[in-house]
Amino acid sequence: MATSTPRSPARTSEPLVPGVAADGTLPLPWLAAPLQAAHRLQRSHALLLQGAAGVGHLEFALLLAQTQLCESPRTLDDGRTPLACGRCASCHLVATRVHPDLLLLLPEAWRVRLGWLGEDEGRLAKGEAKPSKDLKVDQVRQGIAWTQQTSGRGRGKCLVLHPADALNTPAANALLKTLEEPPAGQRLILTTTDAEQLLPTVRSRCQKLVLPLPAPHDARAWLEARGLAQAEALLAATGGSPLEALVWAEEGLxxxxxxxxxxxxxxxxxxxxxxxxxxxxxxxxxxxxxxxxxxxxxxxxxxxxxxxxxxxxxxxxxxxxxxxxxxxxxxxxxxxxxxxxxxxxxxxxxxxxxxxxxxxxxxxxxxxxxxxxxxxxx
Ligand SMILES: [Zn+2]
Incomplete structure:
Protein backbone atom coordinates (compact mmCIF):
# COMPACT_ATOMS: atom_id res chain seq x y z
CA MET A 1 0.00 0.00 0.00
CA ALA A 2 1.00 3.57 -0.38
CA THR A 3 2.33 4.03 3.11
CA SER A 4 5.25 1.78 3.51
CA THR A 5 8.10 0.83 5.77
CA PRO A 6 8.88 3.68 8.18
CA ARG A 7 12.33 5.19 7.95
CA SER A 8 13.83 8.13 9.67
CA PRO A 9 12.56 11.42 8.23
CA ALA A 10 14.76 13.15 5.66
CA ARG A 11 14.90 16.37 7.66
CA THR A 12 14.51 16.81 11.36
CA SER A 13 11.93 19.56 11.10
CA GLU A 14 9.71 17.77 8.62
CA PRO A 15 6.29 16.99 9.97
CA LEU A 16 6.92 13.82 11.90
CA VAL A 17 3.22 13.06 12.02
CA PRO A 18 3.31 11.03 15.23
CA GLY A 19 -0.23 12.12 16.07
CA VAL A 20 -1.45 12.75 19.58
CA ALA A 21 1.12 12.05 22.29
CA ALA A 22 0.31 9.72 25.17
CA ASP A 23 -0.26 12.76 27.42
CA GLY A 24 -2.78 14.23 24.97
CA THR A 25 -0.43 16.83 23.43
CA LEU A 26 -1.40 17.71 19.86
CA PRO A 27 1.25 17.33 17.14
CA LEU A 28 0.89 21.09 16.50
CA PRO A 29 -0.78 23.28 19.14
CA TRP A 30 -2.79 25.40 16.70
CA LEU A 31 -4.74 22.38 15.44
CA ALA A 32 -7.17 22.40 18.39
CA ALA A 33 -9.51 24.98 16.84
CA PRO A 34 -9.88 23.20 13.48
CA LEU A 35 -10.36 19.93 15.37
CA GLN A 36 -13.42 21.45 17.01
CA ALA A 37 -14.63 22.62 13.60
CA ALA A 38 -14.04 19.14 12.18
CA HIS A 39 -16.12 17.63 14.95
CA ARG A 40 -19.06 19.71 13.76
CA LEU A 41 -18.56 18.17 10.31
CA GLN A 42 -18.22 14.65 11.61
CA ARG A 43 -21.05 13.33 9.46
CA SER A 44 -19.40 14.40 6.22
CA HIS A 45 -17.74 11.51 4.43
CA ALA A 46 -15.39 13.68 2.36
CA LEU A 47 -13.46 16.55 3.89
CA LEU A 48 -11.25 19.04 2.08
CA LEU A 49 -8.67 20.64 4.37
CA GLN A 50 -7.63 24.04 3.03
CA GLY A 51 -4.86 26.21 4.39
CA ALA A 52 -1.60 27.98 3.64
CA ALA A 53 1.49 25.86 2.97
CA GLY A 54 3.14 24.81 6.20
CA VAL A 55 0.05 25.06 8.40
CA GLY A 56 0.17 21.31 9.06
CA HIS A 57 -2.25 19.70 6.58
CA LEU A 58 -0.75 16.25 6.88
CA GLU A 59 -0.55 16.39 10.67
CA PHE A 60 -4.17 17.45 10.83
CA ALA A 61 -5.41 14.83 8.38
CA LEU A 62 -3.69 12.14 10.38
CA LEU A 63 -4.93 13.61 13.65
CA LEU A 64 -8.50 13.30 12.34
CA ALA A 65 -7.87 9.76 11.15
CA GLN A 66 -6.24 8.77 14.42
CA THR A 67 -9.18 10.22 16.36
CA GLN A 68 -11.71 8.41 14.20
CA LEU A 69 -9.91 5.09 14.61
CA CYS A 70 -8.96 5.48 18.30
CA GLU A 71 -10.37 2.76 20.55
CA SER A 72 -10.40 4.89 23.71
CA PRO A 73 -10.80 8.55 22.69
CA ARG A 74 -10.46 11.37 25.21
CA THR A 75 -11.66 14.93 24.61
CA LEU A 76 -10.04 18.30 24.10
CA ASP A 77 -10.12 20.79 26.97
CA ASP A 78 -13.63 21.80 25.89
CA GLY A 79 -14.85 18.42 27.16
CA ARG A 80 -16.75 17.81 23.90
CA THR A 81 -14.41 17.43 20.97
CA PRO A 82 -13.12 13.88 20.64
CA LEU A 83 -9.36 13.48 20.53
CA ALA A 84 -7.35 10.31 20.02
CA CYS A 85 -5.90 8.91 23.24
CA GLY A 86 -2.37 8.40 21.88
CA ARG A 87 -2.04 5.18 23.86
CA CYS A 88 -4.35 2.49 22.53
CA ALA A 89 -3.36 -0.21 20.06
CA SER A 90 -5.07 1.68 17.25
CA CYS A 91 -3.21 4.92 18.02
CA HIS A 92 0.04 2.98 18.06
CA LEU A 93 -0.74 1.46 14.66
CA VAL A 94 -1.47 4.93 13.25
CA ALA A 95 1.75 6.36 14.69
CA THR A 96 3.79 3.59 13.11
CA ARG A 97 1.84 3.91 9.84
CA VAL A 98 0.70 0.31 9.70
CA HIS A 99 -2.96 0.72 10.70
CA PRO A 100 -5.04 -1.52 8.41
CA ASP A 101 -7.90 1.02 8.27
CA LEU A 102 -5.83 4.05 7.33
CA LEU A 103 -4.39 4.56 3.88
CA LEU A 104 -2.32 7.59 3.04
CA LEU A 105 -1.79 8.44 -0.62
CA LEU A 106 1.22 10.69 -1.20
CA PRO A 107 3.12 11.62 -4.37
CA GLU A 108 6.61 10.14 -4.58
CA ALA A 109 8.13 13.57 -4.02
CA TRP A 110 6.39 13.80 -0.66
CA ARG A 111 7.44 10.31 0.37
CA VAL A 112 11.04 11.13 -0.52
CA ARG A 113 10.78 14.34 1.50
CA LEU A 114 9.45 12.48 4.52
CA GLY A 115 11.79 9.52 4.13
CA TRP A 116 8.79 7.20 3.78
CA LEU A 117 9.96 4.95 0.99
CA GLY A 118 9.41 1.24 0.57
CA GLU A 119 12.14 -1.38 0.34
CA ASP A 120 11.61 -1.56 -3.43
CA GLU A 121 12.18 2.16 -3.94
CA GLY A 122 15.94 2.24 -3.57
CA ARG A 123 16.48 4.33 -6.69
CA LEU A 124 14.26 7.08 -5.32
CA ALA A 125 15.96 6.87 -1.92
CA LYS A 126 19.40 7.25 -3.52
CA GLY A 127 18.25 10.14 -5.69
CA GLU A 128 18.84 8.13 -8.88
CA ALA A 129 15.24 8.51 -10.08
CA LYS A 130 13.27 11.73 -10.22
CA PRO A 131 10.29 11.46 -7.87
CA SER A 132 6.90 12.29 -9.34
CA LYS A 133 4.99 15.21 -7.87
CA ASP A 134 1.68 13.74 -9.03
CA LEU A 135 -0.85 11.58 -7.30
CA LYS A 136 -1.27 9.11 -10.10
CA VAL A 137 -4.34 7.31 -11.35
CA ASP A 138 -2.87 3.94 -10.35
CA GLN A 139 -2.48 5.12 -6.75
CA VAL A 140 -6.05 6.38 -6.72
CA ARG A 141 -7.38 3.11 -8.16
CA GLN A 142 -5.46 1.20 -5.51
CA GLY A 143 -6.96 3.49 -2.90
CA ILE A 144 -10.50 2.98 -4.22
CA ALA A 145 -10.07 -0.81 -4.20
CA TRP A 146 -8.85 -0.53 -0.62
CA THR A 147 -11.95 1.43 0.44
CA GLN A 148 -14.09 -1.48 -0.71
CA GLN A 149 -12.52 -3.93 1.73
CA THR A 150 -14.02 -4.41 5.17
CA SER A 151 -12.64 -2.45 8.09
CA GLY A 152 -9.95 -4.43 9.92
CA ARG A 153 -10.65 -3.09 13.42
CA GLY A 154 -14.27 -2.13 13.18
CA ARG A 155 -14.10 1.66 13.57
CA GLY A 156 -14.54 2.57 9.93
CA LYS A 157 -11.75 3.44 7.52
CA CYS A 158 -9.96 6.57 6.46
CA LEU A 159 -8.34 7.39 3.12
CA VAL A 160 -6.10 10.47 3.10
CA LEU A 161 -4.96 12.13 -0.14
CA HIS A 162 -2.18 14.62 0.47
CA PRO A 163 -2.03 16.96 -1.28
CA ALA A 164 -5.10 16.72 -3.48
CA ASP A 165 -3.61 19.50 -5.68
CA ALA A 166 -1.27 16.75 -6.88
CA LEU A 167 -4.13 14.70 -8.37
CA ASN A 168 -3.64 14.75 -12.10
CA THR A 169 -6.82 14.90 -14.17
CA PRO A 170 -7.25 11.15 -14.78
CA ALA A 171 -6.60 10.50 -11.09
CA ALA A 172 -9.12 13.15 -10.03
CA ASN A 173 -11.72 11.75 -12.40
CA ALA A 174 -11.12 8.22 -11.11
CA LEU A 175 -11.85 9.47 -7.60
CA LEU A 176 -15.18 11.22 -8.30
CA LYS A 177 -17.56 8.31 -7.81
CA THR A 178 -15.97 7.25 -4.52
CA LEU A 179 -15.96 10.86 -3.33
CA GLU A 180 -19.66 11.12 -4.00
CA GLU A 181 -20.65 7.78 -2.53
CA PRO A 182 -17.93 6.21 -0.44
CA PRO A 183 -18.58 2.75 0.98
CA ALA A 184 -20.27 2.82 4.41
CA GLY A 185 -17.95 3.82 7.26
CA GLN A 186 -15.38 5.18 4.85
CA ARG A 187 -14.08 8.72 5.24
CA LEU A 188 -11.97 10.54 2.67
CA ILE A 189 -9.72 13.42 3.69
CA LEU A 190 -8.18 15.61 1.00
CA THR A 191 -5.76 18.47 1.61
CA THR A 192 -4.93 21.52 -0.46
CA THR A 193 -3.05 24.78 -0.29
CA ASP A 194 -5.00 26.11 -3.26
CA ALA A 195 -8.51 24.76 -3.76
CA GLU A 196 -8.71 26.56 -7.12
CA GLN A 197 -6.22 24.02 -8.45
CA LEU A 198 -8.73 21.21 -7.90
CA LEU A 199 -11.39 20.15 -10.38
CA PRO A 200 -14.68 21.84 -9.46
CA THR A 201 -16.25 18.37 -9.42
CA VAL A 202 -13.80 17.33 -6.69
CA ARG A 203 -14.33 20.51 -4.67
CA SER A 204 -18.10 20.30 -4.83
CA ARG A 205 -18.14 16.76 -3.43
CA CYS A 206 -16.25 17.72 -0.26
CA GLN A 207 -17.07 19.64 2.88
CA LYS A 208 -14.49 22.39 3.31
CA LEU A 209 -12.56 22.94 6.48
CA VAL A 210 -10.12 25.85 6.72
CA LEU A 211 -6.91 25.35 8.69
CA PRO A 212 -5.96 28.80 10.00
CA LEU A 213 -2.37 29.85 10.56
CA PRO A 214 -1.53 30.34 14.23
CA ALA A 215 -1.53 33.88 15.63
CA PRO A 216 1.92 35.48 15.05
CA HIS A 217 2.69 35.49 18.75
CA ASP A 218 1.88 31.78 19.10
CA ALA A 219 3.82 30.89 15.96
CA ARG A 220 6.88 32.78 17.21
CA ALA A 221 6.69 31.15 20.63
CA TRP A 222 6.41 27.71 19.03
CA LEU A 223 9.45 28.34 16.81
CA GLU A 224 11.51 29.78 19.65
CA ALA A 225 10.66 26.76 21.79
CA ARG A 226 12.24 24.70 19.00
CA GLY A 227 15.41 26.76 19.19
CA LEU A 228 14.84 28.99 16.19
CA ALA A 229 16.39 32.44 16.56
CA GLN A 230 15.12 35.43 14.56
CA ALA A 231 11.79 33.71 14.17
CA GLU A 232 10.00 36.97 13.39
CA ALA A 233 11.81 37.65 10.10
CA LEU A 234 11.34 34.05 8.97
CA LEU A 235 7.66 34.12 9.86
CA ALA A 236 7.16 37.35 7.95
CA ALA A 237 8.98 36.02 4.88
CA THR A 238 7.02 32.75 4.89
CA GLY A 239 3.71 34.53 5.27
CA GLY A 240 3.29 33.44 8.90
CA SER A 241 3.79 29.71 8.41
CA PRO A 242 5.77 28.08 11.24
CA LEU A 243 6.52 24.79 9.46
CA GLU A 244 7.74 26.66 6.39
CA ALA A 245 9.89 28.86 8.64
CA LEU A 246 11.57 25.76 10.02
CA VAL A 247 12.29 24.39 6.58
CA TRP A 248 13.70 27.75 5.48
CA ALA A 249 15.93 27.91 8.55
CA GLU A 250 17.33 24.50 7.66
CA GLU A 251 18.09 25.79 4.18
CA GLY A 252 20.27 28.46 5.79
CA LEU A 253 17.82 31.32 5.38
ZN1 LIG B 1 -6.26 5.75 20.97
Whole structure:
Protein backbone atom coordinates (compact mmCIF):
# COMPACT_ATOMS: atom_id res chain seq x y z
CA MET A 1 0.00 0.00 0.00
CA ALA A 2 1.00 3.57 -0.38
CA THR A 3 2.33 4.03 3.11
CA SER A 4 5.25 1.78 3.51
CA THR A 5 8.10 0.83 5.77
CA PRO A 6 8.88 3.68 8.18
CA ARG A 7 12.33 5.19 7.95
CA SER A 8 13.83 8.13 9.67
CA PRO A 9 12.56 11.42 8.23
CA ALA A 10 14.76 13.15 5.66
CA ARG A 11 14.90 16.37 7.66
CA THR A 12 14.51 16.81 11.36
CA SER A 13 11.93 19.56 11.10
CA GLU A 14 9.71 17.77 8.62
CA PRO A 15 6.29 16.99 9.97
CA LEU A 16 6.92 13.82 11.90
CA VAL A 17 3.22 13.06 12.02
CA PRO A 18 3.31 11.03 15.23
CA GLY A 19 -0.23 12.12 16.07
CA VAL A 20 -1.45 12.75 19.58
CA ALA A 21 1.12 12.05 22.29
CA ALA A 22 0.31 9.72 25.17
CA ASP A 23 -0.26 12.76 27.42
CA GLY A 24 -2.78 14.23 24.97
CA THR A 25 -0.43 16.83 23.43
CA LEU A 26 -1.40 17.71 19.86
CA PRO A 27 1.25 17.33 17.14
CA LEU A 28 0.89 21.09 16.50
CA PRO A 29 -0.78 23.28 19.14
CA TRP A 30 -2.79 25.40 16.70
CA LEU A 31 -4.74 22.38 15.44
CA ALA A 32 -7.17 22.40 18.39
CA ALA A 33 -9.51 24.98 16.84
CA PRO A 34 -9.88 23.20 13.48
CA LEU A 35 -10.36 19.93 15.37
CA GLN A 36 -13.42 21.45 17.01
CA ALA A 37 -14.63 22.62 13.60
CA ALA A 38 -14.04 19.14 12.18
CA HIS A 39 -16.12 17.63 14.95
CA ARG A 40 -19.06 19.71 13.76
CA LEU A 41 -18.56 18.17 10.31
CA GLN A 42 -18.22 14.65 11.61
CA ARG A 43 -21.05 13.33 9.46
CA SER A 44 -19.40 14.40 6.22
CA HIS A 45 -17.74 11.51 4.43
CA ALA A 46 -15.39 13.68 2.36
CA LEU A 47 -13.46 16.55 3.89
CA LEU A 48 -11.25 19.04 2.08
CA LEU A 49 -8.67 20.64 4.37
CA GLN A 50 -7.63 24.04 3.03
CA GLY A 51 -4.86 26.21 4.39
CA ALA A 52 -1.60 27.98 3.64
CA ALA A 53 1.49 25.86 2.97
CA GLY A 54 3.14 24.81 6.20
CA VAL A 55 0.05 25.06 8.40
CA GLY A 56 0.17 21.31 9.06
CA HIS A 57 -2.25 19.70 6.58
CA LEU A 58 -0.75 16.25 6.88
CA GLU A 59 -0.55 16.39 10.67
CA PHE A 60 -4.17 17.45 10.83
CA ALA A 61 -5.41 14.83 8.38
CA LEU A 62 -3.69 12.14 10.38
CA LEU A 63 -4.93 13.61 13.65
CA LEU A 64 -8.50 13.30 12.34
CA ALA A 65 -7.87 9.76 11.15
CA GLN A 66 -6.24 8.77 14.42
CA THR A 67 -9.18 10.22 16.36
CA GLN A 68 -11.71 8.41 14.20
CA LEU A 69 -9.91 5.09 14.61
CA CYS A 70 -8.96 5.48 18.30
CA GLU A 71 -10.37 2.76 20.55
CA SER A 72 -10.40 4.89 23.71
CA PRO A 73 -10.80 8.55 22.69
CA ARG A 74 -10.46 11.37 25.21
CA THR A 75 -11.66 14.93 24.61
CA LEU A 76 -10.04 18.30 24.10
CA ASP A 77 -10.12 20.79 26.97
CA ASP A 78 -13.63 21.80 25.89
CA GLY A 79 -14.85 18.42 27.16
CA ARG A 80 -16.75 17.81 23.90
CA THR A 81 -14.41 17.43 20.97
CA PRO A 82 -13.12 13.88 20.64
CA LEU A 83 -9.36 13.48 20.53
CA ALA A 84 -7.35 10.31 20.02
CA CYS A 85 -5.90 8.91 23.24
CA GLY A 86 -2.37 8.40 21.88
CA ARG A 87 -2.04 5.18 23.86
CA CYS A 88 -4.35 2.49 22.53
CA ALA A 89 -3.36 -0.21 20.06
CA SER A 90 -5.07 1.68 17.25
CA CYS A 91 -3.21 4.92 18.02
CA HIS A 92 0.04 2.98 18.06
CA LEU A 93 -0.74 1.46 14.66
CA VAL A 94 -1.47 4.93 13.25
CA ALA A 95 1.75 6.36 14.69
CA THR A 96 3.79 3.59 13.11
CA ARG A 97 1.84 3.91 9.84
CA VAL A 98 0.70 0.31 9.70
CA HIS A 99 -2.96 0.72 10.70
CA PRO A 100 -5.04 -1.52 8.41
CA ASP A 101 -7.90 1.02 8.27
CA LEU A 102 -5.83 4.05 7.33
CA LEU A 103 -4.39 4.56 3.88
CA LEU A 104 -2.32 7.59 3.04
CA LEU A 105 -1.79 8.44 -0.62
CA LEU A 106 1.22 10.69 -1.20
CA PRO A 107 3.12 11.62 -4.37
CA GLU A 108 6.61 10.14 -4.58
CA ALA A 109 8.13 13.57 -4.02
CA TRP A 110 6.39 13.80 -0.66
CA ARG A 111 7.44 10.31 0.37
CA VAL A 112 11.04 11.13 -0.52
CA ARG A 113 10.78 14.34 1.50
CA LEU A 114 9.45 12.48 4.52
CA GLY A 115 11.79 9.52 4.13
CA TRP A 116 8.79 7.20 3.78
CA LEU A 117 9.96 4.95 0.99
CA GLY A 118 9.41 1.24 0.57
CA GLU A 119 12.14 -1.38 0.34
CA ASP A 120 11.61 -1.56 -3.43
CA GLU A 121 12.18 2.16 -3.94
CA GLY A 122 15.94 2.24 -3.57
CA ARG A 123 16.48 4.33 -6.69
CA LEU A 124 14.26 7.08 -5.32
CA ALA A 125 15.96 6.87 -1.92
CA LYS A 126 19.40 7.25 -3.52
CA GLY A 127 18.25 10.14 -5.69
CA GLU A 128 18.84 8.13 -8.88
CA ALA A 129 15.24 8.51 -10.08
CA LYS A 130 13.27 11.73 -10.22
CA PRO A 131 10.29 11.46 -7.87
CA SER A 132 6.90 12.29 -9.34
CA LYS A 133 4.99 15.21 -7.87
CA ASP A 134 1.68 13.74 -9.03
CA LEU A 135 -0.85 11.58 -7.30
CA LYS A 136 -1.27 9.11 -10.10
CA VAL A 137 -4.34 7.31 -11.35
CA ASP A 138 -2.87 3.94 -10.35
CA GLN A 139 -2.48 5.12 -6.75
CA VAL A 140 -6.05 6.38 -6.72
CA ARG A 141 -7.38 3.11 -8.16
CA GLN A 142 -5.46 1.20 -5.51
CA GLY A 143 -6.96 3.49 -2.90
CA ILE A 144 -10.50 2.98 -4.22
CA ALA A 145 -10.07 -0.81 -4.20
CA TRP A 146 -8.85 -0.53 -0.62
CA THR A 147 -11.95 1.43 0.44
CA GLN A 148 -14.09 -1.48 -0.71
CA GLN A 149 -12.52 -3.93 1.73
CA THR A 150 -14.02 -4.41 5.17
CA SER A 151 -12.64 -2.45 8.09
CA GLY A 152 -9.95 -4.43 9.92
CA ARG A 153 -10.65 -3.09 13.42
CA GLY A 154 -14.27 -2.13 13.18
CA ARG A 155 -14.10 1.66 13.57
CA GLY A 156 -14.54 2.57 9.93
CA LYS A 157 -11.75 3.44 7.52
CA CYS A 158 -9.96 6.57 6.46
CA LEU A 159 -8.34 7.39 3.12
CA VAL A 160 -6.10 10.47 3.10
CA LEU A 161 -4.96 12.13 -0.14
CA HIS A 162 -2.18 14.62 0.47
CA PRO A 163 -2.03 16.96 -1.28
CA ALA A 164 -5.10 16.72 -3.48
CA ASP A 165 -3.61 19.50 -5.68
CA ALA A 166 -1.27 16.75 -6.88
CA LEU A 167 -4.13 14.70 -8.37
CA ASN A 168 -3.64 14.75 -12.10
CA THR A 169 -6.82 14.90 -14.17
CA PRO A 170 -7.25 11.15 -14.78
CA ALA A 171 -6.60 10.50 -11.09
CA ALA A 172 -9.12 13.15 -10.03
CA ASN A 173 -11.72 11.75 -12.40
CA ALA A 174 -11.12 8.22 -11.11
CA LEU A 175 -11.85 9.47 -7.60
CA LEU A 176 -15.18 11.22 -8.30
CA LYS A 177 -17.56 8.31 -7.81
CA THR A 178 -15.97 7.25 -4.52
CA LEU A 179 -15.96 10.86 -3.33
CA GLU A 180 -19.66 11.12 -4.00
CA GLU A 181 -20.65 7.78 -2.53
CA PRO A 182 -17.93 6.21 -0.44
CA PRO A 183 -18.58 2.75 0.98
CA ALA A 184 -20.27 2.82 4.41
CA GLY A 185 -17.95 3.82 7.26
CA GLN A 186 -15.38 5.18 4.85
CA ARG A 187 -14.08 8.72 5.24
CA LEU A 188 -11.97 10.54 2.67
CA ILE A 189 -9.72 13.42 3.69
CA LEU A 190 -8.18 15.61 1.00
CA THR A 191 -5.76 18.47 1.61
CA THR A 192 -4.93 21.52 -0.46
CA THR A 193 -3.05 24.78 -0.29
CA ASP A 194 -5.00 26.11 -3.26
CA ALA A 195 -8.51 24.76 -3.76
CA GLU A 196 -8.71 26.56 -7.12
CA GLN A 197 -6.22 24.02 -8.45
CA LEU A 198 -8.73 21.21 -7.90
CA LEU A 199 -11.39 20.15 -10.38
CA PRO A 200 -14.68 21.84 -9.46
CA THR A 201 -16.25 18.37 -9.42
CA VAL A 202 -13.80 17.33 -6.69
CA ARG A 203 -14.33 20.51 -4.67
CA SER A 204 -18.10 20.30 -4.83
CA ARG A 205 -18.14 16.76 -3.43
CA CYS A 206 -16.25 17.72 -0.26
CA GLN A 207 -17.07 19.64 2.88
CA LYS A 208 -14.49 22.39 3.31
CA LEU A 209 -12.56 22.94 6.48
CA VAL A 210 -10.12 25.85 6.72
CA LEU A 211 -6.91 25.35 8.69
CA PRO A 212 -5.96 28.80 10.00
CA LEU A 213 -2.37 29.85 10.56
CA PRO A 214 -1.53 30.34 14.23
CA ALA A 215 -1.53 33.88 15.63
CA PRO A 216 1.92 35.48 15.05
CA HIS A 217 2.69 35.49 18.75
CA ASP A 218 1.88 31.78 19.10
CA ALA A 219 3.82 30.89 15.96
CA ARG A 220 6.88 32.78 17.21
CA ALA A 221 6.69 31.15 20.63
CA TRP A 222 6.41 27.71 19.03
CA LEU A 223 9.45 28.34 16.81
CA GLU A 224 11.51 29.78 19.65
CA ALA A 225 10.66 26.76 21.79
CA ARG A 226 12.24 24.70 19.00
CA GLY A 227 15.41 26.76 19.19
CA LEU A 228 14.84 28.99 16.19
CA ALA A 229 16.39 32.44 16.56
CA GLN A 230 15.12 35.43 14.56
CA ALA A 231 11.79 33.71 14.17
CA GLU A 232 10.00 36.97 13.39
CA ALA A 233 11.81 37.65 10.10
CA LEU A 234 11.34 34.05 8.97
CA LEU A 235 7.66 34.12 9.86
CA ALA A 236 7.16 37.35 7.95
CA ALA A 237 8.98 36.02 4.88
CA THR A 238 7.02 32.75 4.89
CA GLY A 239 3.71 34.53 5.27
CA GLY A 240 3.29 33.44 8.90
CA SER A 241 3.79 29.71 8.41
CA PRO A 242 5.77 28.08 11.24
CA LEU A 243 6.52 24.79 9.46
CA GLU A 244 7.74 26.66 6.39
CA ALA A 245 9.89 28.86 8.64
CA LEU A 246 11.57 25.76 10.02
CA VAL A 247 12.29 24.39 6.58
CA TRP A 248 13.70 27.75 5.48
CA ALA A 249 15.93 27.91 8.55
CA GLU A 250 17.33 24.50 7.66
CA GLU A 251 18.09 25.79 4.18
CA GLY A 252 20.27 28.46 5.79
CA LEU A 253 17.82 31.32 5.38
CA UNK A 254 17.95 33.40 8.52
CA UNK A 255 16.90 36.80 9.77
CA UNK A 256 20.21 38.47 8.90
CA UNK A 257 20.08 37.24 5.32
CA UNK A 258 16.43 38.19 4.91
CA UNK A 259 17.05 41.66 6.36
CA UNK A 260 19.80 42.35 3.82
CA UNK A 261 17.94 40.91 0.85
CA UNK A 262 15.78 43.88 -0.28
CA UNK A 263 18.81 46.21 -0.50
CA UNK A 264 20.86 43.58 -2.29
CA UNK A 265 18.20 42.70 -4.83
CA UNK A 266 17.43 46.35 -5.56
CA UNK A 267 21.06 46.87 -6.56
CA UNK A 268 21.22 43.67 -8.61
CA UNK A 269 23.08 41.46 -6.17
CA UNK A 270 21.51 38.00 -6.10
CA UNK A 271 24.44 36.25 -4.42
CA UNK A 272 22.39 35.36 -1.32
CA UNK A 273 20.13 33.27 -3.56
CA UNK A 274 22.86 31.51 -5.54
CA UNK A 275 22.83 27.73 -5.25
CA UNK A 276 19.33 27.58 -3.78
CA UNK A 277 16.54 25.52 -5.31
CA UNK A 278 14.75 27.37 -8.08
CA UNK A 279 11.26 27.20 -6.52
CA UNK A 280 12.65 28.83 -3.36
CA UNK A 281 14.47 31.52 -5.38
CA UNK A 282 11.32 32.32 -7.33
CA UNK A 283 9.23 32.39 -4.17
CA UNK A 284 11.61 34.92 -2.60
CA UNK A 285 11.80 37.05 -5.74
CA UNK A 286 8.01 37.06 -6.07
CA UNK A 287 7.65 38.14 -2.45
CA UNK A 288 10.26 40.83 -2.96
CA UNK A 289 8.41 42.04 -6.07
CA UNK A 290 5.09 41.96 -4.21
CA UNK A 291 6.46 44.11 -1.40
CA UNK A 292 8.21 46.47 -3.82
CA UNK A 293 4.93 47.00 -5.66
CA UNK A 294 3.06 47.54 -2.41
CA UNK A 295 5.59 50.14 -1.29
CA UNK A 296 5.56 51.82 -4.70
CA UNK A 297 1.88 52.63 -4.23
CA UNK A 298 2.28 53.70 -0.61
CA UNK A 299 1.32 50.37 0.98
CA UNK A 300 3.12 48.36 3.64
CA UNK A 301 5.39 45.44 2.74
CA UNK A 302 4.22 42.06 3.95
CA UNK A 303 7.24 39.78 3.71
CA UNK A 304 10.30 42.01 4.28
CA UNK A 305 10.36 44.61 7.07
CA UNK A 306 9.89 48.19 5.89
CA UNK A 307 13.13 49.35 7.57
CA UNK A 308 15.19 47.07 5.32
CA UNK A 309 14.26 48.64 1.97
CA UNK A 310 16.41 51.05 -0.03
CA UNK A 311 15.33 54.64 -0.52
CA UNK A 312 13.70 55.49 -3.83
CA UNK A 313 10.65 53.99 -5.46
CA UNK A 314 10.89 51.48 -8.30
CA UNK A 315 9.17 52.20 -11.62
CA UNK A 316 5.82 50.47 -11.30
CA UNK A 317 5.26 49.43 -14.96
CA UNK A 318 8.70 47.82 -15.11
CA UNK A 319 8.07 46.15 -11.77
CA UNK A 320 4.78 44.68 -12.97
CA UNK A 321 6.53 43.39 -16.09
CA UNK A 322 9.11 41.75 -13.89
CA UNK A 323 6.42 40.16 -11.74
CA UNK A 324 4.85 38.65 -14.84
CA UNK A 325 8.23 37.26 -15.89
CA UNK A 326 8.70 35.74 -12.45
CA UNK A 327 5.24 34.16 -12.47
CA UNK A 328 5.80 32.75 -15.95
CA UNK A 329 9.12 31.29 -14.86
CA UNK A 330 7.56 29.87 -11.69
CA UNK A 331 5.03 27.96 -13.79
CA UNK A 332 7.96 26.22 -15.48
CA UNK A 333 10.23 25.72 -12.51
CA UNK A 334 10.86 22.11 -13.54
CA UNK A 335 12.25 23.22 -16.90
CA UNK A 336 15.96 22.41 -17.09
CA UNK A 337 17.06 26.01 -16.62
CA UNK A 338 20.67 27.05 -16.37
CA UNK A 339 20.10 28.15 -12.78
CA UNK A 340 22.99 30.63 -12.28
CA UNK A 341 22.24 32.45 -15.55
CA UNK A 342 18.51 32.46 -14.90
CA UNK A 343 19.05 33.91 -11.42
CA UNK A 344 21.36 36.59 -12.77
CA UNK A 345 18.92 37.48 -15.53
CA UNK A 346 15.93 37.69 -13.19
CA UNK A 347 17.76 39.71 -10.56
CA UNK A 348 19.08 42.04 -13.24
CA UNK A 349 15.60 42.67 -14.59
CA UNK A 350 14.33 43.35 -11.09
CA UNK A 351 17.14 45.76 -10.24
CA UNK A 352 16.51 47.68 -13.46
CA UNK A 353 13.16 48.77 -11.97
CA UNK A 354 14.98 50.91 -9.41
CA UNK A 355 16.29 54.38 -10.15
CA UNK A 356 19.90 54.29 -11.28
CA UNK A 357 22.18 54.20 -8.29
CA UNK A 358 25.49 52.56 -7.57
CA UNK A 359 26.77 50.24 -10.32
CA UNK A 360 24.98 46.91 -10.38
CA UNK A 361 26.76 43.62 -10.36
CA UNK A 362 25.14 42.17 -13.48
CA UNK A 363 24.80 45.41 -15.40
CA UNK A 364 28.52 46.01 -15.21
CA UNK A 365 29.07 42.81 -17.16
CA UNK A 366 26.52 43.52 -19.84
CA UNK A 367 23.77 41.18 -18.64
CA UNK A 368 23.69 37.44 -18.94
CA UNK A 369 20.99 36.65 -21.44
CA UNK A 370 22.98 37.58 -24.52
CA UNK A 371 26.06 35.56 -23.74
CA UNK A 372 24.77 32.11 -23.02
CA UNK A 373 21.62 30.09 -22.99
CA UNK A 374 19.36 30.14 -19.97
CA UNK A 375 18.58 26.50 -20.61
CA UNK A 376 20.99 23.95 -19.25
CA UNK A 377 22.73 21.76 -21.78
CA UNK A 378 22.07 24.23 -24.62
ZN1 LIG B 1 -6.26 5.75 20.97
Missing amino acids: DGTLLAALPQQLARGDGSALAGRALPRVLDLLLKFAHDAAARAVGGAPRFFADANWPAGAPALPALLDWQRTLMRTARHDEHPWNAPLLLESLVEQGAACWPRGPARAGAARGGPAGRASLHSGA
